[in-house]
Amino acid sequence: xxxxxxxxxxxxxxxxxxxxxxxxxxxxxxxxxxxxxxxxxxxxxxxxxxxxxxxxxxxxxxxxxxxxxxxxxxxxxxxxxxxxxxxxxxxxxxxxxxxxxxxxxxxxxxxxxxxxxxxxxxxxxxxxxxxxxxxxxxxxxxxxxxxxxxxxxxxxxxxxxxxxxxxxxxxxxxxxxxxxxxxxxxxxxxxxxxxxxxxxxxxxxxxxxxxxxxxxxxxxxxxxxxxxxxxxxxxxxxxxxxxxxxxxxxxxxxxxxxxxxxxxxxxxxxxxxxxxxxxxxxxxxxxxxxxxxxxxxxxxxxxxxxxxxxxxxxxxxxxxxxxxxxxxxxxxxxxxxxxxxxxxxxxxxxxxxxxxxxxxxxxxxxxxxxxxxxxxxxxxxxxxxxxxxxxxxxxxxxxxxxxxxxxxxxxxxxxxxxxxxxxxxxxxxxxxxxxxxxxxxxxxxxxxxxxxxxxxxxxxxxxxxxxxxxxxxxxxxxxxxxxxxxxxxxxxxxxxxxxxxxxxxxxxxxxxxxxxxxxxxxxxxxxxxxxxxxxxxxxxxxxxxxxxxxxxxxxxxxxxxxxxxxxxxxxx
Amino acid sequence: xxxxxxxxxxxxxxxxxxxxxxxxxxxxxxxxxxxxxxxxxxxxxxxxxxxxxxxxxxxxxxxxxxxxxxxxxxxxxxxxxxxxxxxxxxxxxxxxxxxxxxxxxxxxxxxxxxxxxxxxxxxxxxxxxxxxxxxxxxxxxxxxxxxxxxxxxxxxxxxxxxxxxxxxxxxxxxxxxxxxxxxxxxxxxxxxxxxxxxxx
Numbered sequence: 001x002x003x004x005x006x007x008x009x010x011x012x013x014x015x016x017x018x019x020x021x022x023x024x025x026x027x028x029x030x031x032x033x034x035x036x037x038x039x040x041x042x043x044x045x046x047x048x049x050x051x052x053x054x055x056x057x058x059x060x061x062x063x064x065x066x067x068x069x070x071x072x073x074x075x076x077x078x079x080x081x082x083x084x085x086x087x088x089x090x091x092x093x094x095x096x097x098x099x100x101x102x103x104x105x106x107x108x109x110x111x112x113x114x115x116x117x118x119x120x121x122x123x124x125x126x127x128x129x130x131x132x133x134x135x136x137x138x139x140x141x142x143x144x145x146x147x148x149x150x151x152x153x154x155x156x157x158x159x160x161x162x163x164x165x166x167x168x169x170x171x172x173x174x175x176x177x178x179x180x181x182x183x184x185x186x187x188x189x190x191x192x193x194x195x196x197x198x199x200x201x202x203x204x205x206x207x208x209x210x211x212x213x214x215x216x217x218x219x220x221x222x223x224x225x226x227x228x229x230x231x232x233x234x235x236x237x238x239x240x241x242x243x244x245x246x247x248x249x250x251x252x253x254x255x256x257x258x259x260x261x262x263x264x265x266x267x268x269x270x271x272x273x274x275x276x277x278x279x280x281x282x283x284x285x286x287x288x289x290x291x292x293x294x295x296x297x298x299x300x301x302x303x304x305x306x307x308x309x310x311x312x313x314x315x316x317x318x319x320x321x322x323x324x325x326x327x328x329x330x331x332x333x334x335x336x337x338x339x340x341x342x343x344x345x346x347x348x349x350x351x352x353x354x355x356x357x358x359x360x361x362x363x364x365x366x367x368x369x370x371x372x373x374x375x376x377x378x379x380x381x382x383x384x385x386x387x388x389x390x391x392x393x394x395x396x397x398x399x400x401x402x403x404x405x406x407x408x409x410x411x412x413x414x415x416x417x418x419x420x421x422x423x424x425x426x427x428x429x430x431x432x433x434x435x436x437x438x439x440x441x442x443x444x445x446x447x448x449x450x451x452x453x454x455x456x457x458x459x460x461x462x463x464x465x466x467x468x469x470x471x472x473x474x475x476x477x478x479x480x481x482x483x484x485x486x487x488x489x490x491x492x493x494x495x496x497x498x499x500x501x502x503x504x505x506x507x508x509x510x511x512x513x514x515x516x517x518x519x520x521x522x523x524x525x526x527x528x529x530x531x532x533x534x535x536x537x538x539x540x541x542x543x544x545x546x547x548x549x550x551x552x553x554x555x556x557x558x559x560x561x562x563x564x565x566x567x568x569x570x571x572x
Numbered sequence: 573x574x575x576x577x578x579x580x581x582x583x584x585x586x587x588x589x590x591x592x593x594x595x596x597x598x599x600x601x602x603x604x605x606x607x608x609x610x611x612x613x614x615x616x617x618x619x620x621x622x623x624x625x626x627x628x629x630x631x632x633x634x635x636x637x638x639x640x641x642x643x644x645x646x647x648x649x650x651x652x653x654x655x656x657x658x659x660x661x662x663x664x665x666x667x668x669x670x671x672x673x674x675x676x677x678x679x680x681x682x683x684x685x686x687x688x689x690x691x692x693x694x695x696x697x698x699x700x701x702x703x704x705x706x707x708x709x710x711x712x713x714x715x716x717x718x719x720x721x722x723x724x725x726x727x728x729x730x731x732x733x734x735x736x737x738x739x740x741x742x743x744x745x746x747x748x749x750x751x752x753x754x755x756x757x758x759x760x761x762x763x764x765x766x767x768x769x770x771x772x
Contacts, residue, residue, distance in 0.1 A: 079740060080705075080724075122768055123669050126705040127723050425632070427669070428708060435711045435722045539724070539740075547725040561740060 023106055026156045027090045029136040031183060035249045039483075040525035042088045045133050045178040046395060047522065049247040050311035053397035054481050055523045059530035060570060061484030065499045065509045067571045071531060072110030076103065076563035082537025083478070084133035084178065085520035086565065092155065093524075095535060096131035096178075097563055100145040104158060107533075108526040110567065114158030120147045124169055128191060128540050132244070133178035133520070135186060137206050144175035144188045150204055152186075164209040166190065166202060171426045173197050178244045180254060183284050185212055189241020193259045193304065196430035199239030201256050201282060213287030217241060217258045217275050224289070225274030233269040236424055238262030239276040243393055246308040246324075251340040253281045253290055255311070255324060259304035263432035265377045265419035266300035273298055277305045279324060279336070281343060291342040295328050296367050300375040301356065301415075302387040303329040309336065310398050310405070314460050316346065325460060327351060327396050327407045329389025334365070335460065349463060351456060352390035352411040353447075356383050377419040377432065382443055384414035388545055394491060395520065397479035402502050404466055406479045406487050407456040410545075412448040415441040442548040449553075453492060455479070457505060467505030473549060473557070476542035480521035480532070488532060490517020493546060493559045497521075497534055497566070513566060516559045518542050529569055537563030618667030621767075622656035622748060626759040628697065629657045629664055631672060640675065640757045645695050651676035651712045653700055656759060669708075670767045673748050674700040674719065675757070676712050676730075683731045690749035690764075692757060696730050697748040699767035704741040706769035719745060733764070742770045 027033075029043055037043045039056045046053045060068065076082065080098040086107075087094045093107035100118035105111060120126075126146050135142040140161060143151045148167040153160055166188060167173035172195020180187040185203040193199070199217035204210065217239035219225030229237055240259035247254045261269060261276035274292070277299045281291040295305045309324035314335070316323075324336040324343065331354035337344040345365030350357075356374070357367040373383040394408045422432035431438070444452075453475030457466045477491020481502055490497040490513070497517045499509040516538030523532045538559040550556040627639030631653040639657060652675045656665040665671045680694040687696065698719065700709045707723035718727040718737060726739030734745030749761035 123706070124769075125669075125701070125707040125723070126769070127707060129705050423632075429710075429722065435720070436713065438722065439720065439725070543724060543740075 022108070023091050026092060026139060028138050029089060029181070031249070034181065041090065042085065042522040042524050043136055044087065044181070045085060045244040045520070049182070049249065051246040051308050051395065052310060053395055053479055054399055056483035057523055057525055057530045058483035059525070060482070060486065060523075060532060062486060062501050062508060064570055065484070065486055068499070068509055068511070068532065068568045069571045071567045071569040073567070074103070074105070074110055074112070074565045076101070076535070076537070076565065078537070078563045079539065079561040080537065081128070081130035081539035081542065082519050082535035082563035083130050084535065085522040086533035086535070086567070087134055087136060088522065088524040089136055091526055093533070094134050094136070094141060095565055096133050096143060097537070098129040098131065098539070100131060100143065102134060102141070102143055102153065102158070107524060107531070116153055116158045116160070118143065118145045118147070118149065118151060120145070121169065126174070127194060128174070128176050130176050130540050132176055135179035135181040137181035137186065140206065142179045142181065142186050144177055144179050146174045146176065148173040148175055148190060150179065150186065150188055150209065152209060162209040164204055164211070171195070171197065177242050180245045180247060181206065182247050182249070182254065183252070185284060187245065187254060187284070189217070189256060191240045191242040193238035193240035193262050194429055194431055195427065196236035196238070196262055196424050197240060198235055198237055199241055199258060201241055201245070201287070203284070203287060215282055215287040215289060217280065219274050228272040228274045230270055236262065236430060237269065237273065237276065240304070241306065243306045243308055246311050247284070248311055248338065252284050253338070253340070254284050255309050255338070256280050256282065257306040257308045257326070259306045260299045260302050263422040263430050264300060264302055264417070265375060265422070265432040266298040267376045268422065268432065269298070271298060277303060279305065279309050279326060279343065281338065290340070291338075293336050293343045293345060293365065295326070295332070295334060296330050301330070301383060303389050305329055307391070307393060307395060310396060311338070312398055312460065316461060321346060323460070325398070325405060327391045327409070329392060330354070330356070331385040331390035332357070333407070333458065347463065351407060351458070351465070352409055353384045354390070375417050375419050377421060380416065380418040382414055382416045385410065386413040386415040387417070387441060388413075388541065392476070392541060394476055394478040394518070397481040397487065399481040399502050401483060401485065403459060403461060404457045404502065405460050406481055407458065408475050408477050408479055408489060408491055409454040409456050410452050410474055411454050412445070413452050414443040414445070414448070416443050417441060439547065440551045442552055444552055455487065455489060455500065455505070457502070469500060469505050469507065474542065474545050476516070476518045476545070478518070478520040480523060482523055488521045488534070490519070490534065490536065491542070492516065493557050495536070495559065497536070511568070514560065514564045515562055516542060531567050531569050533565065533567045535563055535565050537561065617658055617661055617663040618665055620665055621763060622665060622671060622673075622759045623658070624759055624761060626656035626658055626665070628654040628673065628675060628757050628759070631655055631666070641755045642693055642695065642752055642757065643755065645675065645677040647677050647679055647694065648714070649676065651710070653710060654697070670699070670701055672700040672708070673697045674709055674712070678731060682717070684733070687731060687733050687747070690747050690760065692750045692752045695750060695757065697750050698728070698730060698734050699746040699748065699763060701767050701769070702726050702741060703743045703745060703768070703770050704739070709745070
């Protein structure tokens with residue numbers, strides 16, 4: 001007996017040392033690596049600067065994905081929306097969770113390396129208690145917090161290196177996005193469109209945290225576009241930026257999506273309201289605006305166009321286009337051309353039921369609206385898609401192998417809103433629709449009661465939809481696609497995380513997780529073994545939409561909350 | 573210590589940008605006694621939690637205002653958002669949003685026995701800050717007898733001590749006990765529990 005125990009004790013004693021020794025020295029994250037990320041790593045929010053959500057790894061593929069098993073899991077200790085991708089750099093993994101927490105792991109084993117939690121002010125209200133991930137740069141990592149602070153940590157030890165106050169949380173500014181790192185700068189934007197903020201993108205020196213530039217997304221007097229806001233409405237005009245931008249290293253331009261104009265009722269701010277509901281191109285060195293495309297003017301539907309466009313080289317009608325592709329919250333799929341000086345409209349078409357746009361100008365892409373579908377103060381209108389749009393923030397994915405774009409969509413869903421006057425009080429909700437109305441805004445016809453959530457696959461070259469997978473209710477699942485010809489995503493209220501054949505949409509694998517999956521999935525490889533990782537943790541807008549469904553459907557659905565990081569690999 | 577009971581700026585909150593609308597001339601309006609020699613600085617008072625004897629005033633008051641009275645609230649009216657007011661100094665305790673309360677009136681017979689002791693003729697007051705993530709609670713839905721938080725749909729039952737009846741909130745909404753003096757609503761006790769989000 002004694003002899004049997006001794007080797008076991010020795011092995012246990014050695015385990016931590018072996019685990020630590022298994023981690024190589026931290027590999028600094030450089031511009032070159034971010035521009036050409038190694039397949040075995042997942043270095044940024046969407047895996048590359050083009051925002052593809054793609055990895056060329058193919059050990060896990062259509063032939064064997066059915067054998068995917070849980071390798072390790074970790075409870076984050078938090079409820080609410082767990083949305084950040086597990087970001088991996090040579091064996092080190094980082095996730096963020098609600099309440100401004102960063103947890104570092106040994107990616108292969110799940111061993112916790114350190115945990116950081118930003119203390120937030122007692123009085124802070126968190127409309128969106130979530131976080132969408134860290135940025136890695138050099139030997140540091142960067143976190144944007146709900147009290148509007150940018151924090152730099154030592155990526156190896158988790159030690160706090162500096163904190164910079166980005167904006168005033170007391171006035172409703174808060175941050176939930178993963179920062180964008182490029183050329184020595186860390187770029188962020190701010191949420192707060194429902195609190196009457198004035199949106200911006202700002203860049204900070206990666207070493208010191210000193211502000212380098214700040215460009216407002218809502219044009220002020222004397223600025224180009226400033227005449228699209230009456231009187232002083234620009235001061236509270238929204239235009240929040242809460243999803244990480246894309247970046248083109250060739251032109252040094254970052255492409256950011258800009259949220260809706262505020263307050264919601266368009267008659268309170270007559271004009272186009274530039275640059276709300278747009279994609280803007282910013283020079284990373286100076287912050288200078290180098291181009292924009294406004295998807296729809298004078299928004300009245302809460303259609304944030306905040307998802308950054310994907311940078312894809314597309315051949316269209318025999319011509320090669322360096323494109324920007326965006327599945328709009330307004331229900332249209334947009335194809336634009338990017339140059340070093342401007343953004344050109346190419347094409348757009350509806351990918352979900354849309355009854356607001358009457359036409360699209362073929363040259364400029366500017367839509368005309370059906371007035372009966374355009375909200376206003378004292379007016380009740382019904383419109384489709386719903387205020388959460390054809391696609392909210394959950395990102396699309398692009399697979400260069402299939403040439404297809406994958407969209408996590410919500411189809412057939414409509415809203416009914418009644419506009420009312422909004423009064424601005426700093427730090428308080430500034431919307432212009434009653435809370436009761438927002439809670440019960442959803443309208444569902446027979447089609448919607450049949451299905452809402454979809455995963456769609458589109459051939460951008462031809463403009464044709466190749467396959468659709470439908471869900472009975474909503475889809476809030478960010479997508480990942482791989483060289484194994486797979487598409488991964490969750491997003492449904494049945495708690496499942498799934499894998500589809502990227503070519504034909506066939507469901508190949510699914511796993512019932514602890515909660516609903518609204519996390520961004522990622523994949524990585526360590527010592528020749530591929531892993532797929534995702535956080536499960538239902539909350540924020542997915543939960544809000546569930547509440548609105550519960551208000552109109554004969555049944556109520558309870559999705560349990562509580563975050564768990566899940567890491568899968570093939571069964572040996 | 574300044575004891576100017578007729579001063580219109582003596583209750584200026586610490587953050588003038590946020591609460592500049594809440595300047596009052598309460599001392600003059602009410603003819604209240606001057607602050608005692610040991611009175612805390614008005615700025616500190618504005619951060620202090622409600623105490624027994626405080627009045628309530630609307631948060632959206634412009635210029636001078638008066639404490640809420642029983643007749644200001646009728647069954648079926650929209651709730652009023654209010655801050656406590658210290659009668660002695662005339663200071664409105666608006667320095668912390670954790671002092672914000674939601675006040676409204678229901679049929680007295682709907683209120684359970686425990687809560688009835690903390691209410692006045694069907695008028696109840698609760699912390700207006702959700703115990704989940706600290707968002708403002710501004711809505712009462714009579715048909716569901718529920719106070720509802722917009723942020724994450726937490727629901728509380730105001731006739732039954734603010735118990736949680738839906739959503740993610742982990743604990744009751746704190747009650748601010750009320751009594752009446754000369755028709756005015758007066759704070760009758762401290763918050764029943766700490767107002768604000770529960771640490772996550």
